[in-house]
Amino acid sequence: MARSFPASPSDPLETAAWLRWSLIALAGAVMLLLVVLPLAMVLAAAFAKGIGVWFAALVQPDARAALRLTLFTAAIVLPINAGFGLLMAWALTRFEFRGKRVLLSLIDLPFAVSPVVAGLCLVLLFGSDGWFAEWLAAHDIKILFARPAIVLATLFITFPFVVRELIPLMQQQGSDEELAARSLGAGPWRMFRRVTLPNIKWGLLYGVLLCSARAIGEFGAVSVVSGHIRGLTNTLPLHIEILYNEFDSTAAFAVASLLAGLALVTLGLKFWLEARHGDALARTHRRH
Amino acid sequence: MDLHIRRLSKRYAGVSALDAVDLDIASGELVALLGPSGSGKTTLLRVIAGLLHPDSGQVLFGDNDATRLSLRERNVGFVFQHYALFKHMSVAGNVSFGLRSRPRRRRPDKAAIRRRVDELLALVQLPEHRDRYPEQLSGGQKQRVALARALAVDPSVLLLDEPFGALDAKVRVELRRWLRRLHEQTRQTTLFVTHDQEEALELADRVVVMRDGRIEQVDTPDVIYRAPASAYVFEFIGRANAIDGRVERGEFVVDGHALRLPTECADAARARLYARPHDFVLVDADAGFPATLRRAHRLAERITLELGVDGQAQPVEIDLTATPDVVVPAIGSRVGLKPLRYCVYPEGPSTAPGVEWPHELPLHAPATDASRRLLTALDARDGVDRERPDLSGVRP
Numbered sequence: 191m192a193r194s195f196p197a198s199p200s201d202p203l204e205t206a207a208w209l210r211w212s213l214i215a216l217a218g219a220v221m222l223l224l225v226v227l228p229l230a231m232v233l234a235a236a237f238a239k240g241i242g243v244w245f246a247a248l249v250q251p252d253a254r255a256a257l258r259l260t261l262f263t264a265a266i267v268l269p270i271n272a273g274f275g276l277l278m279a280w281a282l283t284r285f286e287f288r289g290k291r292v293l294l295s296l297i298d299l300p301f302a303v304s305p306v307v308a309g310l311c312l313v314l315l316f317g318s319d320g321w322f323a324e325w326l327a328a329h330d331i332k333i334l335f336a337r338p339a340i341v342l343a344t345l346f347i348t349f350p351f352v353v354r355e356l357i358p359l360m361q362q363q364g365s366d367e368e369l370a371a372r373s374l375g376a377g378p379w380r381m382f383r384r385v386t387l388p389n390i391k392w393g394l395l396y397g398v399l400l401c402s403a404r405a406i407g408e409f410g411a412v413s414v415v416s417g418h419i420r421g422l423t424n425t426l427p428l429h430i431e432i433l434y435n436e437f438d439s440t441a442a443f444a445v446a447s448l449l450a451g452l453a454l455v456t457l458g459l460k461f462w463l464e465a466r467h468g469d470a471l472a473r474t475h476r477r478h
Numbered sequence: 479m480d481l482h483i484r485r486l487s488k489r490y491a492g493v494s495a496l497d498a499v500d501l502d503i504a505s506g507e508l509v510a511l512l513g514p515s516g517s518g519k520t521t522l523l524r525v526i527a528g529l530l531h532p533d534s535g536q537v538l539f540g541d542n543d544a545t546r547l548s549l550r551e552r553n554v555g556f557v558f559q560h561y562a563l564f565k566h567m568s569v570a571g572n573v574s575f576g577l578r579s580r581p582r583r584r585r586p587d588k589a590a591i592r593r594r595v596d597e598l599l600a601l602v603q604l605p606e607h608r609d610r611y612p613e614q615l616s617g618g619q620k621q622r623v624a625l626a627r628a629l630a631v632d633p634s635v636l637l638l639d640e641p642f643g644a645l646d647a648k649v650r651v652e653l654r655r656w657l658r659r660l661h662e663q664t665r666q667t668t669l670f671v672t673h674d675q676e677e678a679l680e681l682a683d684r685v686v687v688m689r690d691g692r693i694e695q696v697d698t699p700d701v702i703y704r705a706p707a708s709a710y711v712f713e714f715i716g717r718a719n720a721i722d723g724r725v726e727r728g729e730f731v732v733d734g735h736a737l738r739l740p741t742e743c744a745d746a747a748r749a750r751l752y753a754r755p756h757d758f759v760l761v762d763a764d765a766g767f768p769a770t771l772r773r774a775h776r777l778a779e780r781i782t783l784e785l786g787v788d789g790q791a792q793p794v795e796i797d798l799t800a801t802p803d804v805v806v807p808a809i810g811s812r813v814g815l816k817p818l819r820y821c822v823y824p825e826g827p828s829t830a831p832g833v834e835w836p837h838e839l840p841l842h843a844p845a846t847d848a849s850r851r852l853l854t855a856l857d858a859r860d861g862v863d864r865e866r867p868d869l870s871g872v873r874p
Binding site for chain 1: 527528529548549550552553554555556558560562563564565566575576579580624627628630631
């Protein structure tokens with residue numbers, strides 16, 4: 191995406207100048223209309239009644255609770271997904287076993303199903319009529335409409351990011367360096383720390399970055415399982431929705447501008463990673 | 479350290495990659511594992527290294543059974559085709575990795591490691607490159623660093639997997655001569671895999687020719703070239719011409735000509751004569767295999783002729799040294815083709831596909847083994863000087 195290819199001095203397809211320029215103009219217009227303008231509108235609406243109102247909307251207790259919950263969720267989800275993503279990528283690129291292909295396609299499941307369906311699955315499992323309902327009730331554990339469900343839903347939705355970045359990267363690098371390290375007498379831990387990790391660290395960071403952007407912004411699955419309890423189970427996106435539904439659009443846009451800001455920071459970091467360490471990222475896919 | 483392979487077998491999805499292979503390698507030897515892809519040479523190397531586990535059989539380092547030892551415990555030096563250098567470590571970091579990975583009580587101190595790295599970099603002639611990173615090195619330099627890294631841990635054997643495979647032709651030739659000199663310095667027991675017969679013949683003390691997971695022949699390069707144990711080895715080891723015929727009363731017979739064989743041999747309804755392009759002379763049409771000259775092309779120092787031998791599907795290519803007095807007959811001339819050195823292999827049940835082919839060759843197998851190869855001949859009795867072919871009798 192951010193990689194530039196050497197520009198050819200003359201267009202080998204010899205597209206007519208008017209066509210070339212109208213295509214470029216069209217692409218620019220679409221970007222402006224669909225991406226830049228809405229983002230600008232969010233900021234404009236957020237600051238419409240002055241910076242004081244904007245600030246007040248952010249420090250309001252419910253908003254602060256929502257921000258805390260969002261960061262709390264991300265703080266749990268990121269290390270878990272990084273760790274499991276690494277294990278999963280390791281297993282899938284370094285071992286041969288039955289069912290490997292099935293497992294590989296299952297990884298994409300969270301991307302394929304609608305987040306709402308993911309949320310409903312959790313309701314089915316942990317809800318009052320769910321499979322684990324009796325056991326949970328007996329042990330007085332609350333999952334649904336509480337923090338655990340929000341974390342679980344976010345985990346599910348963001349699981350593929352790290353694995354999908356690491357698998358092509360580790361496939362591309364092969365295991366020769368690791369085998370070399372072992373044959374030179376390094377133990378498994380030393381091999382991992384000194385050879386594997388340095389080779390995949392930028393890819394891992396890239397995956398974690400994409401994962402965090404999604405974890406912070408996730409709405410659908412979390413909305414199903416959260417219960418929308420103000421100050422308790424509302425994440426930032428849910429909080430925005432509530433504000434908006436209550437016609438408090440200035441506050442809604444103020445909180446939305448915070449999310450948009452986080453997204454811009456992520457985008458900047460992503461751009462930097464791709465420009466600076468593009469070689470150390472998986473070359474086979476550059477989407478998301 | 480000497481190395482012994484005992485009846486090693488390995489199967490992948492029902493296909494034999496190694497089929498009861500036996501091999502003995504003496505301490506200090508430089509041995510090539512040669513064969514086309516799928517012949518099992520890389521599998522054998524990887525089993526010796528401990529990168530793969532055999533289904534059955536043993537790998538012995540000296541008297542110690544290493545079959546059950548892990549990669550880490552075997553203490554082998556392994557050099558990969560694509561170098562597998564640690565990208566984020568300097569040359570010195572790569573070379574010292576093995577020493578730094580030792581458990582504390584066996585780990586040399588910093589100064590000793592530094593000395594050892596300098597020593598090894600001098601050995602591989604890269605003393606100025608210690609602080610460079612792999613991406614700043616050429617392919618040949620990378621492979622030399624990989625070699626230094628493998629040698630740093632004083633391995634019991636050095637194993638190289640297609641070590642020159644990723645290099646371009648010129649560097650490849652330089653590097654293998656350099657490796658030969660290095661081996662003469664270090665006398666490290668070394669095994670390398672290659673599919674390039676030239677590389678194997680030039681570099682190795684002994685060459686192991688493999689086919690379908692079995693060893694076809696183990697011999698010095700000279701014997702391999704001069705006296706291939708089978709038609710397969712003959713064809714694999716260099717340019718080869720084949721002439722189909724039969725063996726009758728001590729003669730190799732094709733339609734129109736019979737060649738007296740210098741050694742006793744049993745009759746065979748179908749046999750094949752193999753000879754190298756430079757081991758032929760042209761004679762009168764009735765004094766050799768009758769043939770028609772089809773094409774001739776000249777390279778700097780040799781002339782290559784393509785001839786159609788009567789009744790043969792495959793043409794024969796011969797090389798003549800281009801001395802000033804050599805006259806090439808006109809295209810379409812009738813000539814006789816006389817092989818000076820050749821091997822005749824019967825096409826009998828012993829070489830039919832699927833039938834057991836003897837693979838347990840003793841070390842330094844005698845050049846002639848009557849059960850497999852009917853004869854190898856240097857037939858210069860009629861005094862033909864092969865450097866200056868006698869073309870006087872050839873009429874255009």
